[in-house]
Amino acid sequence: MAKRKRVLKWQRDPEGMRLRILEAAKQEFAAHGIGGARVDRIAQKAGANKRMLYYHVGNKEDLYLAVLEGAYEKIRAEERELDLEHLDPPQAIERLIDFTWNYFIRNPEFLALLNTENLAQAKHLKRSTRVKLMHSPFVEMIRDVVQRGVKSGDFRVAVDPVQLYISIAALGFFYLSNSATLSVIFGRDLLGKEAKDERLQHMVGLVLAALTGEAMPSFERGREFPEKVQPPERRTA
Amino acid sequence: MAKRKRVLKWQRDPEGMRLRILEAAKQEFAAHGIGGARVDRIAQKAGANKRMLYYHVGNKEDLYLAVLEGAYEKIRAEERELDLEHLDPPQAIERLIDFTWNYFIRNPEFLALLNTENLAQAKHLKRSTRVKLMHSPFVEMIRDVVQRGVKSGDFRVAVDPVQLYISIAALGFFYLSNSATLSVIFGRDLLGKEAKDERLQHMVGLVLAALTGEAMPSFERGREFPEKVQPPERRTA
DNA sequence: CGACAAATTAACCCGATGGATAAATACTGT
DNA sequence: ACAGTATTTATCCATCGGGTTAATTTGTCG
Numbered sequence: 001m002a003k004r005k006r007v008l009k010w011q012r013d014p015e016g017m018r019l020r021i022l023e024a025a026k027q028e029f030a031a032h033g034i035g036g037a038r039v040d041r042i043a044q045k046a047g048a049n050k051r052m053l054y055y056h057v058g059n060k061e062d063l064y065l066a067v068l069e070g071a072y073e074k075i076r077a078e079e080r081e082l083d084l085e086h087l088d089p090p091q092a093i094e095r096l097i098d099f100t101w102n103y104f105i106r107n108p109e110f111l112a113l114l115n116t117e118n119l120a121q122a123k124h125l126k127r128s129t130r131v132k133l134m135h136s137p138f139v140e141m142i143r144d145v146v147q148r149g150v151k152s153g154d155f156r157v158a159v160d161p162v163q164l165y166i167s168i169a170a171l172g173f174f175y176l177s178n179s180a181t182l183s184v185i186f187g188r189d190l191l192g193k194e195a196k197d198e199r200l201q202h203m204v205g206l207v208l209a210a211l212t213g214e215a216m217p218s219f220e221r222g223r224e225f226p227e228k229v230q231p232p233e234r235r236t237a
Numbered sequence: 238m239a240k241r242k243r244v245l246k247w248q249r250d251p252e253g254m255r256l257r258i259l260e261a262a263k264q265e266f267a268a269h270g271i272g273g274a275r276v277d278r279i280a281q282k283a284g285a286n287k288r289m290l291y292y293h294v295g296n297k298e299d300l301y302l303a304v305l306e307g308a309y310e311k312i313r314a315e316e317r318e319l320d321l322e323h324l325d326p327p328q329a330i331e332r333l334i335d336f337t338w339n340y341f342i343r344n345p346e347f348l349a350l351l352n353t354e355n356l357a358q359a360k361h362l363k364r365s366t367r368v369k370l371m372h373s374p375f376v377e378m379i380r381d382v383v384q385r386g387v388k389s390g391d392f393r394v395a396v397d398p399v400q401l402y403i404s405i406a407a408l409g410f411f412y413l414s415n416s417a418t419l420s421v422i423f424g425r426d427l428l429g430k431e432a433k434d435e436r437l438q439h440m441v442g443l444v445l446a447a448l449t450g451e452a453m454p455s456f457e458r459g460r461e462f463p464e465k466v467q468p469p470e471r472r473t474a
Numbered sequence: 475c476g477a478c479a480a481a482t483t484a485a486c487c488c489g490a491t492g493g494a495t496a497a498a499t500a501c502t503g504t
Numbered sequence: 505a506c507a508g509t510a511t512t513t514a515t516c517c518a519t520c521g522g523g524t525t526a527a528t529t530t531g532t533c534g
Contacts, residue, residue, distance in 0.1 A: 012511060032354055036272025049513055051494090055483060056511095060492070106493060113350045114418060121268055122417035135422060156452045162423055163439040170411030175403055178410075180359035181351060184373060186399055202400040209447035215393045216447055249481055249530060286483050288524085293481095297522070411521060 018056045018158055020046040025057075026067045030109035033116045061124075063183050068117060069130050071110050076101060076134045084141050089149030093168075096138070096145075101172040105196070111177045119151055138165050146211075155211045164207075171203045253318045257283040257291045262290075263304045267346035271301055276406045302361050305354060306368055308347050312340060313371045321378050325444055326386030330405075333375070333382075334441050338409040342433070375402050392448045403442075408440045 024045035028037045029210050039060055043050040082094035082099055104111055108201060117125055125131055142161035149155030175182070179190045205216030256259040261282035265274045276297055294300050319336055341348055354362055379398035381433055386392030412419070416427045433444060442453030467473035 011416050031241050033270040035270055051347045118415050118417045122421050125421050170407045174407030174411050178355050181362055184362050206447045210443045
């Protein structure tokens with residue numbers, strides 16, 4: 001458990017070593033993709049010898065798969081904590097959006113890994129039995145929330161939970177994952193605290209507005225909350 | 238101009254060669270990322286000698302940048318064709334969503350390239366003067382559409398056009414770009430014609446519902462259009 | 475036709491990289 | 505304390521891969 005006191009040439013710490021290796025590999029794969037990742041760099045970052053990678057995990061591909069599986073396990077674990085059953089439907093959706101968004105912010109490597117895996121057409125994921133067993137608990141949760149929402153009158157529509165889940169993930173994922181190019185193109189920092197808060201608000205507003213029919217908060221950057229847009233008479237359809 | 242008749246060992250065709258090289262490079266970079274791309278493979282796909290890449294374009298990085306710039310030019314050009322000024326606001330938004338979605342479907346390499354560039358933190362894009370000049374014409378277009386929509390009463394809210402643009406791109410981009418992993422996780426083919434139609438419908442419904450307040454089409458996969466969900470009395474907030 | 479430049483090919487260089495092996499060192503149980 | 509195993513270090517090697525050099529062919533213009 002705790003580190004031994006006597007520091008000689010090196011100490012034994014297989015579990016710790018394995019963790020450091022996986023962490024370093026995660027960074028490396030996230031930063032450079034599969035092809036760009038360098039095994040030597042991983043060893044170096046892990047404070048280990050290259051031989052250790054093979055000893056504790058395996059070759060480059062094994063390493064990548066282990067990282068990927070770990071990443072999925074982690075998010076699925078956190079997702080499970082968050083049970084939305086007890087919230088009323090709009091709050092549940094808001095919480096789901098909030099969680100997803102913040103998870104992505106807290107785990108940027110996860111985004112990069114997903115992109116990398118998709119570039120590889122999910123060929124590793126397809127092989128991984130472990131990941132295939134971990135389906136997101138959200139789909140059933142969302143189905144339930146939507147049904148409850150429709151029944152209670154909070155929601156106007158019974159959307160497909162898979163579509164909704166993908167949309168919620170999409171709104172945050174794309175923004176964060178593509179923030180580098182988007183920032184260049186729009187000439188606007190998208191990762192400042194203010195910008196991120198704005199984005200979260202926009203996403204929640206968009207989704208809830210579509211589901212409930214309540215109007216989303218309306219403002220444009222720069223001109224803070226223009227005096228409440230008064231509802232113009234509805235146009236006869 | 239036209240191909241010469243006499244076929245000896247090879248014909249001269251600098252412009253054609255350059256195009257073939259760029260096309261091959263696009264495929265390769267899109268399929269394998271920067272680090273995974275192989276210069277020899279590009280040459281082979283282009284039906285050229287490796288030396289040709291350096292002769293006509295430059296080294297690997299130059300090649301990548303040329304591809305990236307070309308990709309941006311292409312989408313910006315198509316965007317410009319599509320002027321939304323003359324449509325009424327809801328139609329304009331629908332058309333924008335439809336165009337973006339179908340552009341992504343028609344140009345899967347574009348998605349991959351964007352992901353690749355974001356993995357590299359847009360470092361090439363930042364350097365490229367060419368791309369920085371090509372800001373998307375959509376932002377101003379959208380601002381205009383939104384304003385018109387608010388004025389006409391079609392829209393309830395004046396959303397930030399940048400947020401809206403990002404959201405529209407996000408809904409389609411994420412779905413397509415991550416379809417490989419999502420398909421595995423949901424155990425459901427997301428790329429069939431039917432699934433794609435459904436997705437488009439969902440996206441349009443979601444965005445327009447949020448903007449206009451009209452209810453989005455409601456159905457869940459499998460159970461086609463359940464008899465119209467009758468609006469239950471609104472819950473007192 | 476004949477030379478001169480442009481376009482293309484063929485061959486090679488060399489450092490980087492993934493992967494593997496053998497030797498050294500620390501820990502564990504007895 | 506000692507044997508035996510788990511863990512780590514130090515090298516090694518074949519291959520790959522980006523990039524370059526030099527020779528070869530083709531078109532063109534006088």
